[in-house]
Amino acid sequence: MSVQIPLKTKDFYKSIFNKYDRNRDGFISINELNDIIESREYEEDIPPYCVKKILELHDLDGDRKLNFEEFYEMINNPDLQYVFGHYLNRYISWIIPRKQHPTTRTVTDGLYEEEYSCYPPAVGMVILSLVQIILFCIDEATEYNSTKSASGPCATIFIYEPRRRREIWRYVTYMFVHIGAFHLVVNLLVQILLGIPLEMVHQWWRVLIVYLAGVLAGSLGTSVVDPTVKLAGASGGVYSLVTAHVASIIMNWKEMSYPIAQMLVFIIVAGTDIGTAVYNRYVLDIDEHIGYAAHIAGALAGLLVGINVLRNLSVTRTERVIWWCSIVTFSLLMGACLVWNLAGKSYFPEEIWN
Structure with a gap:
């Protein structure tokens, strides 16, 4: 067993001990x-x-x-x-950022x-990321470059395919499929770097609920706005984490240091990316095979669900109103998308039954 050699003598530490022993x-x-x-x-x-x-x-x-x-x-x-x-x-x-308190x-x-606490440990995003990496490796090992065409065995089962909408698990499981290593790495980095700080305050299961809400909203939103688009990747969940930070700031405004600065950072990050995506898709008409609607729907879900699910350290009357408005808005939007998917069969591509 190794023993650390003290850098100072006991007398030195004794003086520090006496300094902070206020009542002697x-x-x-x-x-x-x-x-x-x-x-x-x-x-x-x-x-x-x-x-x-x-x-x-x-x-x-x-x-x-x-x-x-x-x-x-x-x-x-x-x-x-x-x-x-x-x-x-x-x-x-x-x-x-923290204030230097007067x-x-x-x-x-x-x-x-x-x-912020490591107890319980922030394991939600880590476990989710490991599952995504494992499934990606399975597809890549099965057939070289299969991940770039989403033709691997996992991708075939999990990808959101508008012509297989009856296989309802695809509305969520597409988050496990990524098109190429770069797509995977970017999503992993963002969900780890943004998800873990949320988990350290709000616990992993709350953050996971927000993440899954973003994933589900992403597929449902895409099915309504871009009914012919296939979906692969965790971008809906990743964007929900970005706006979940915004939701946390809104509901804990008075309890935070520099809430305005934090709010601006996340709004600028989300707004810039979404704005660029919308401009490329609908103004420049660039077909990049990216489900932009999933990004926007995931971001909206992260904001609305985050307000409801994440911790509010000190509830005010205004925050109660915001809470109810967000839950009603989210329920109405998700309900409308569900009804559209169930009733509007002629709106979607003809389903494949084999």
């Missing part, structure tokens, strides 16, 4: 530990759950206080290095940022 009782309580972690001497602000976890790991006698020996062990424990400098915390700090701060100021 020979112990550092959780509140005093929190003061250490959030001190301006540290480069990063550490969420409260990390403080609690550190205390649990090193409070050997269970009195919810650290004596000097426990404090010294905590400082020199290599297993806790990830807490103070892990790349995930750096990424979260980058994508969700001496006096409100109860809700920056509350949202304090909700």
Whole structure:
């Protein structure tokens, strides 16, 4: 077993211990530990759950206080290095900027940022991405370049095919099929980088509901707007994650640091891509074989479902109204698409029965 050699002497750490032992009782309580972690001497602000976890790991006698020996062990424990400098915390700090709080701060100021937690772990997007990679590899291994033509065994079963609309699983399973490696990699990167921060606050199952709503809305929306278009890829779900961030900002506006800046970032990203897609498709008449309607429908679903499903840390009367408006709007739009698919058979291509 390797042992880490302390970089400083015990006397050095004793002086730090005494500095933060505010009441001079020979112990550092959780509140005093929190003061250490959030001190301006540290480069990063550490969420409260990390403080609690550190205390649990090193409070050997269970009195919810650290004596000097426990404090010294905590400082020199290599297993806790990830807490103070892990790349995930750096990424979260980058994508969700934090305020440098003044001496006096409100109860809700920056509350949202304090909700980031790895417990339970954010595994939803990771597992989903692994499934997509496995199915892609199966298709590619079966026949060379089959993924570029969606002719592999998985693609054949899962792709959304308007002439096989009776096979209702295709309205969702097309998210597992990707046309080429570049298509797969782009979707994986976006859903990981945007999905995990959402899962760390709202838990993986809420984010998965939003994602699946975007996928389903993407296929139903495409069936109504572009009835002859086939669909492959997770873009409907990916776009739902983009606008889910917008939904989270709307419903947690007062609890967030810099909500306007965060809102602008996601609106610009989504608006630029969707605007370019619509312009290419309907103005320049460029046929790129891309289901633009799925992007737009997925983004709309992410916004409406995100408002309903994602956590709202402090509910106001206005937010209740927004909640009801979003659920009614989503239900009406999805209901209309379902009725259209069931009743408008002459609108769609003739179905294949073999």
